Amino acid sequence: xxxxxxxxxxxxGLFCPPGDFxxxxxxxxxxxxxxxxxxxxxxxxxDEVICTEPTAAIMQARLGEGAAGRFHALRxxxxxxxxxxxxTLAPAxxxxxxxxxxxxxxxxxxxxxxxxxxxxxxxxxxxxxxxxHVFITEAxxxxxxxxxxxxxxxxxxxxxxxxxxxxxxxxxxxxxxxxAQRLVAEMRATGDERAVLMHGAAMKICELYKNFGVxxxxxxxxxxESTKSSAPGLVICPPSALQDRWSQKFGDAVRGxxxxxxxxxxxxxxxxxxxxxxLSDHADWPDLQQxxxxxxxxxxxxxxxxxxxxMRWCETRGLCARPLNLHGYxxxxxx
Amino acid sequence: MKNFxxxxxxxxxxxxxxxxxxxxxxYLNGTPDPDRGxxxxxLCGDLVLDEVKPGLLxxxxxxxxxxxxxRLSYDFVGDLSETIALMWEPGEPAEAPELAQVVEAMxxxxxxxxxxxxxxxxxxxxxxxxxxxxxxxxxxxxxxxxTGLAKQALSQWSGVAQTEIEExxxxxxxxxxxxxxxxxxAAARPSANDALCFHSPMLAHPIDDTDFEKLDPTEFAAExxxxxxxxxxxxxxxxxxxxxxxxxxxxxxxxxxxLDPPLLMGGLDGELVALxxxxxxxxxxxxxxxxxxxxxxxxxxxxxxxxxxxxIIAYDLxxxxxxxxxxxxxxxxxxxxxxRRLLEDAxxxxxxxxxxxSPLLDFESWDSLAAQRASSAAxxxxxxxxxxxxxxxxxxxxxxxxxxxxxxDAHLLDCVVMYAQRGHGKRASLYSDYTFGLWSGEALLPVxxxxxxxxxxxxxxxxxxxxxxxxxxxxxxxxxxxxxxxxLVLEIAFEGVQVSARHKSGYAMRFPRINRIxxxxxxxxxxxxxxxxxxxx
Numbered sequence: 001x002x003x004x005x006x007x008x009x010x011x012x013g014l015f016c017p018p019g020d021f022x023x024x025x026x027x028x029x030x031x032x033x034x035x036x037x038x039x040x041x042x043x044x045x046x047d048e049v050i051c052t053e054p055t056a057a058i059m060q061a062r063l064g065e066g067a068a069g070r071f072h073a074l075r076x077x078x079x080x081x082x083x084x085x086x087x088t089l090a091p092a093x094x095x096x097x098x099x100x101x102x103x104x105x106x107x108x109x110x111x112x113x114x115x116x117x118x119x120x121x122x123x124x125x126x127x128x129x130x131x132x133h134v135f136i137t138e139a140x141x142x143x144x145x146x147x148x149x150x151x152x153x154x155x156x157x158x159x160x161x162x163x164x165x166x167x168x169x170x171x172x173x174x175x176x177x178x179x180a181q182r183l184v185a186e187m188r189a190t191g192d193e194r195a196v197l198m199h200g201a202a203m204k205i206c207e208l209y210k211n212f213g214v215x216x217x218x219x220x221x222x223x224x225e226s227t228k229s230s231a232p233g234l235v236i237c238p239p240s241a242l243q244d245r246w247s248q249k250f251g252d253a254v255r256g257x258x259x260x261x262x263x264x265x266x267x268x269x270x271x272x273x274x275x276x277x278x279l280s281d282h283a284d285w286p287d288l289q290q291x292x293x294x295x296x297x298x299x300x301x302x303x304x305x306x307x308x309x310x311m312r313w314c315e316t317r318g319l320c321a322r323p324l325n326l327h328g329y330x331x332x333x334x335x
Numbered sequence: 336m337k338n339f340x341x342x343x344x345x346x347x348x349x350x351x352x353x354x355x356x357x358x359x360x361x362y363l364n365g366t367p368d369p370d371r372g373x374x375x376x377x378l379c380g381d382l383v384l385d386e387v388k389p390g391l392l393x394x395x396x397x398x399x400x401x402x403x404x405x406r407l408s409y410d411f412v413g414d415l416s417e418t419i420a421l422m423w424e425p426g427e428p429a430e431a432p433e434l435a436q437v438v439e440a441m442x443x444x445x446x447x448x449x450x451x452x453x454x455x456x457x458x459x460x461x462x463x464x465x466x467x468x469x470x471x472x473x474x475x476x477x478x479x480x481x482t483g484l485a486k487q488a489l490s491q492w493s494g495v496a497q498t499e500i501e502e503x504x505x506x507x508x509x510x511x512x513x514x515x516x517x518x519x520x521a522a523a524r525p526s527a528n529d530a531l532c533f534h535s536p537m538l539a540h541p542i543d544d545t546d547f548e549k550l551d552p553t554e555f556a557a558e559x560x561x562x563x564x565x566x567x568x569x570x571x572x573x574x575x576x577x578x579x580x581x582x583x584x585x586x587x588x589x590x591x592x593x594l595d596p597p598l599l600m601g602g603l604d605g606e607l608v609a610l611x612x613x614x615x616x617x618x619x620x621x622x623x624x625x626x627x628x629x630x631x632x633x634x635x636x637x638x639x640x641x642x643x644x645x646x647i648i649a650y651d652l653x654x655x656x657x658x659x660x661x662x663x664x665x666x667x668x669x670x671x672x673x674x675r676r677l678l679e680d681a682x683x684x685x686x687x688x689x690x691x692x693s694p695l696l697d698f699e700s701w702d703s704l705a706a707q708r709a710s711s712a713a714x715x716x717x718x719x720x721x722x723x724x725x726x727x728x729x730x731x732x733x734x735x736x737x738x739x740x741x742x743x744d745a746h747l748l749d750c751v752v753m754y755a756q757r758g759h760g761k762r763a764s765l766y767s768d769y770t771f772g773l774w775s776g777e778a779l780l781p782v783x784x785x786x787x788x789x790x791x792x793x794x795x796x797x798x799x800x801x802x803x804x805x806x807x808x809x810x811x812x813x814x815x816x817x818x819x820x821x822x823l824v825l826e827i828a829f830e831g832v833q834v835s836a837r838h839k840s841g842y843a844m845r846f847p848r849i850n851r852i853x854x855x856x857x858x859x860x861x862x863x864x865x866x867x868x869x870x871x872x
Contacts, residue, residue, distance in 0.1 A: 144400065145408045145421035263421065264412055265347060265466075266763030274348050309407045316401065 003134045003299060006085070006105050007112070009324055014112065014136070018105055019085035021050070023112050033087065035114025036098035037062065037177055050074060050082070052089055054097025054212050058177065061208055076125065092116040093127035094281050095178030096209055102130055110134040111295060117280065118287040119151060122185040123178075123214045129294035136324065137292065139305035140282040141260055148260060148284040154277045155186045161254055161275055162234065169232040169250035170275070173239035173257040176202040178281050180236045181209045183258050184216045186279075187234070195230070197222035199237035199246070224249050243272060260284070289313060336460060338366060339374050339434045340467035346378075346478040355480060359488035370434045372510025375489070377438075377471055379482040381583075382509050384441045386449045387472040389415055395454060396422060410811055413763025416469035420462055429459040434471075435510070441472060477760060483732065493518035501731035505533040505583055531569045533579040534653060534667075535731035536604060539721060539738035546739070547701045554726070556671060557696040557704055559711065560719040560740055561648050562623045562831070563608035564630065568647065570597035572660030578607075589632045592640050598647060598690045599681050600656035601663055604729075605647040605693070608716060612644055615688050620648075620716045623845070624833030648691045652678040653729060667729035674729065696720070708741060718830065719743045745828040747850060748866055751779055751858040752823045755801040756812050758786065766801035766813065767794055769849070771825055773840065775864040779817055780840035782867055785827060788848030796852065797823075819859035826851040832871040842867050 008015050013025035021031040028045035035041055035051075037058030042051075047069040049056065056071040074080060076099065079088045084106075089099035094115040101112040109132040116127050116138065141148075162170050174180040180202040187196070195218040198206055206219055220226055222235050227249050241247055242255055260280025261267040268276035283291060288310060292300055300314050300321040307323040314321035342362045349355050359378075363371055376382040396405050396419045405422065412418040432440075437456065441449060453472070457465050470476050486504065490497040495518055503525055507514050516522035566586070570576035576597040578587045587594055590607070609626035610619040621643075629635065629643050652674050654663040666674055675695075682692045698704040704720060711717040719742035727737040750771035758767035768786040772779035789797065800815070800823050807814040816822050828850040835843035844867070 143408045143411055144404050145412055145418060147421070264763065265344075265417055266413055266759075266761055268348060269761040270765075272350060274350065274354075276348065306407070306411065309404050312401070312403050312407070 001106050001108060003108065003110060006103055006108055007110050007134070007136070009326070013326065014324070016082075016085055016103060019083040019087065019103070021082055023101055024114070031082070032068075033089075033101050034059070035092065035101060035112070036095055038095070038115070038175075041114065044068070048072060050080075050087070052076065052097040052099050054208075055099070056097075057208055057212075058097060058205070061204060062177070090128050090130055091125035093118065093121060093124060096124045096181070096212060096214065098124060100127075100130065102132065108133055110136065111297070112136045113138055113291075115140070115282055116291070117283050118291065119148065119280075121151075121182055121281070122189055123181045123209060127291075129291060131296045133297055134299040134301060135292060135295040135297035136301040136303060137288065137310075138282065139288065139302050139307050139310045141280065141284050142288055142302070142306035142308075142310040144285050144309065146260065146263055146284045147286060148263070148280050149278055151186055151279055152190075154258070154279050155183075155190060158234075158256065158275065158277060159187075159190065159192065161256075165254055167232060169227070169235055169253040171235045171237060171242065171247050171250050171253045171255050172275070172277065173242040173255075173271070173273070174202070174236050174259075174279075175281075176238050177205050179258055179279065180238075181206055181214065181216060182281070183236060183277075183279065184219070185214065188215065188217050193217055194233055195220050197226055197233065197235040199235075199241055201238050201241075202236060227251075239271070292319065336432055336434050336437060336464055336468065338362065339370070339377075339471075340460075340464045342374065343467045343470065343476065343478050344463050346480060349479075352484065355484060356488050356491060359480070359485065360492045363488065363492045368512060368515055369510035372512065372515060373434050373438045375485055375511070376509030378476060378478070378480040379485050380474070380476075381482075382438065382471075382474070384438070384472055384474060386441065386444060386446045387453070389473065391446070391450055391453075392416070392419055392469065392473070395419070395450070395457075399424065399454075410757070411764065413757055413759045416473060416475070417466055419457075420466035420469055423457050423465055426454075426458040429455060431459045431464060432456050437468065437471065438509075489518060498731065499524070501535045504535065506530050531571060531574055531577045533567060533583040533585075534602070535583075536565065536567060536581055537651075537727075537729050537731065537738060538733040539723075539740040540733060540735070542722065542739040542741045550701075550722075550739075552698065552701055552704070554724055555722045556675070556725050557698055558650070558693045558721050558723070559696070559714075559717045560721045560742065561606040561608060561620070561693070562716050562718040563606040563620075563626055563648070565604075566607045566647065567602065567604055567653070568593065568598060569602045569654070570594070570600050570660075571656070571663070572600055589629065589635055590645060591635065593645060593647060593689060598687055599685045600660035601652065601681070602654035603647070603649055604651040604653055605649040607645060607647055610644045610646050612642065617648070617691055617694070620646075620691075622715045622833070623831065627833070644689075646689045646691055648693045649678055649682055650693050651675075651729060652681060655681070669728065670725065671723050671727045671729075672725045708743065711743065715831070717743075745830060745850075746832075746870060747826055747828050748773065749824050749853055749856060749861045750782065750827045751817050751861045752800075752815055752825060753779060753781055753817045754812050754814050755797075762794070765794060765798045767798070769797070769825070771827060772817070773862050773864040773867060775840065779858075780864060781838055782840050782842055782864070783827065783829070783838075783844035783847040785825075785847045785849050788828070788850060789852070793849075793852060817858060820857055822858040824853040824856040824858055824861050825849050826853050832867055834871060840864055840867075842871055 012027045014023045022029045023033045024041040025032050031048045032046040033050045037055050042059050044063040044066050049068040050072045053073040056073050059067045074089050076091050086104040088102040092098040092100045092114050103110045111130050111132040174183050184196050198219045199222050254275050255273050256275030257271050257273045258277040258279040262276035262278045300319050301324045302310050303324045303326045311321045345358050409418045486500050513525045517524050565581040567579045576594040609621040611621050655666045656663050708720045722739040724737045752769050753772045754770040755766040756768040770781050770784045772781045804816045805813045827847050829844035829847040831845040832842050
């Protein structure tokens with residue numbers, strides 16, 4: 001019984017032979033366990049999808065009718081048997097509904113982290129470390145230059161800028177699923193109850209978050225009328241809309257971007273933003289290390305991101321590490 | 336240091352010129368002497384702290400962190416100071432240094448002392464502070480502030496006209512206390528006219544085809560635009576002589592042969608060129624690649640002085656000296672025509688083979704001037720024509736409608752991309768530096784490297800091409816496919832060619848840039864090395 005008998009890389013993605021299912025496959029599969037709703041992980045066209053209830057709702061909202069043949073929703077901690085394998089989902093702290101996947105088979109425990117973070121996030125359940133033999137971790141921010149500042153500091157930066165330039169709109173680029181809602185929730189946590197203008201793509205997901213009990217306060221669609229009817233405030237849109245004609249209705253706005261990549265000044269300048277906010281939904285370098293240690297695993301498989309540096313760190317720690325080249329996850333660009 | 340660091344970071348992210356101006360004015364308002372002067376000097380590149388080299392910084396971080404992790408990080412971030420600032424794990428908290436404290440300490444320190452001191456400062460600062468400190472001590476700020484912008488900010492802040500500030504700017508060294516005393520109303524305007532200091536030169540606008548209709552040829556003088564380096568010299572009897580580059584760097588030590596004895600007393604604007612040994616006059620002017628061997632040197636050997644003699648082709652007179660050589664008159668307010676007469680007299684009187692007069696071109700119409708410009712291609716040291724309004728005073732900066740440069744068109748060749756490397760700063764992590772080659776028989780030989788000339792959209796295309804067509808990696812360098820039927824052709828524009836031992840091809844282009852991406856051409860259709868060799872002759 002070897003770890004690669006329980007989880008093996010195939011062109012479609014990570015496959016579990018004794019359970020006959022894939023995790024986050026890139027191509028349509030008969031049975032797929034999906035960690036979270038971001039489009040590079042949750043693709044359309046699988047016959048059966050096993051995931052959390054919010055992830056199922058997100059997939060249906062984003063992918064429509066053809067999202068999957070049928071959904072099998074699991075609660076965090078609920079164990080089911082697929083073939084010979086016991087499967088449990090645990091909170092990953094990445095976005096609403098995001099999960100790690102625990103595989104148990106003949107005494108062997110493998111955890112697939114999916115995307116995760118350790119920082120507190122008011123919009124989703126906190127990451128829970130799970131003891132295991134093999135930990136398959138992401139490494140989006142797997143370099144020692146990535147140490148995310150406390151989210152509160154970055155929200156303060158935004159609030160300060162809004163206070164200093166109250167006559168300008170603040171248009172912040174944030175991924176429509178996860179980051180947009182988190183930014184609003186972090187603002188609310190400071191006691192700021194002013195209405196936030198939301199781009200259409202993110203608004204749909206905000207409604208979904210609200211249905212799952214996440215409190216986001218007053219949101220308004222970011223339309224041309226709203227620029228006239230209210231005083232300049234905060235607007236949230238997908239990063240692609242930031243330099244687009246869409247954002248021109250806000251005139252000489254302070255443009256910002258909420259992303260872990262904003263830690264690198266060159267990246268922020270590529271985005272042409274005046275207000276970079278370092279707000280990440282992935283684990284930073286210290287948290288990647290801490291999480292590996294927390295799992296107690298001695299075998300570390302590293303998926304998408306900056307795997308070289310994390311491999312190197314594992315080696316210096318006497319941990320056995322290898323890269324798992326899962327092409328197709330957006331790694332460098334996705335957040 | 337905290338305020339300065341905040342300013343640098345905000346400048347970096349502020350795309351608009353007016354926004355940058357507002358940030359600078361804000362900073363000048365809220366910062367006392369001498370910090371504001373040092374900050375301004377640092378932004379304009381006027382502050383030389385040359386003890387800290389990249390190697391020293393690498394040594395510091397490799398003592399604190401795993402060198403392999405450092406290298407991976409540096410490759411990703413693409414900026415040494417930023418990589419170290421981000422990776423640095425602070426030690427004992429300490430009191431953060433002020434800007435002036437850092438600058439003054441750095442000026443007094445040896446390399447070994449700097450190496451001991453830097454870690455303490457890094458420990459005491461936050462991430463932005465560390466970044467700003469490292470940018471400051473390595474002298475590579477790159478936050479998009481030019482000297483012109485800094486002077487404009489000073490002008491806006493003080494309400495004093497920018498031309499007045501230009502006048503005295505170079506008379507003082509950082510932290511410019513007399514300048515600030517004057518601008519804040521605490522002292523009278525200081526004078527820089529009598530000092531052996533640099534004065535901001537008058538610059539020309541590139542001319543546009545549509546400009547000619549609006550300009551009357553009889554109002555202009557024309558002369559060749561020589562392909563050397565633009566310089567300024569000042570000399571006064573009893574006080575010595577100095578030589579400056581057009582950006583104001585003093586280069587006296589590299590050219591003792593022009594200063595001892597001085598060419599003429601007073602202040603002169605001209606082009607520094609190399610001469611063929613044993614020849615004299617404008618016929619002797621050698622190519623730029625000859626001159627280049629004498630550039631960027633701290634000192635110069637006797638053999639070199641003999642092998643590559645130099646001269647100045649005089650363009651203009653700024654200060655006219657009397658017979659004693661001790662008293663000067665500022666002639667810059669005179670008309671070009673009048674200054675030109677004084678210059679001709681002074682050069683004739685000097686009768687010095689190291690001092691040549693830039694000849695005026697005879698022309699009746701723009702067409703006849705265009706014909707001369709086209710025929711100048713035969714002369715390797717002429718890169719075009721300068722037009723100067725006869726009535727123009729010599730004004731620092733680039734006044735509108737007074738002087739124009741009319742360069743010869745660039746050369747163009749189709750080359751094949753061979754290697755690519757990631758860029759720095761704003762282009763970190765994008766493959767933005769390209770080495771390209773020309774055909775020599777069956778083989779492609781590299782002839783140059785270019786990293787500008789394209790739009791952001793084209794850069795994205797080029798980056799994608801590199802990532803999808805990599806055949807080998809050598810550290811940060813990727814070799815891309817370059818076979819006759821597979822690869823990418825770029826149309827390269829360049830100013831000239833020089834013989835180069837560094838390139839296997841034997842030639843290197845001057846100022847190459849990417850003119851167009853030629854997706855319509857196969858690599859086999861790119862140009863031959865022979866085309867480049869012809870231009871070198």
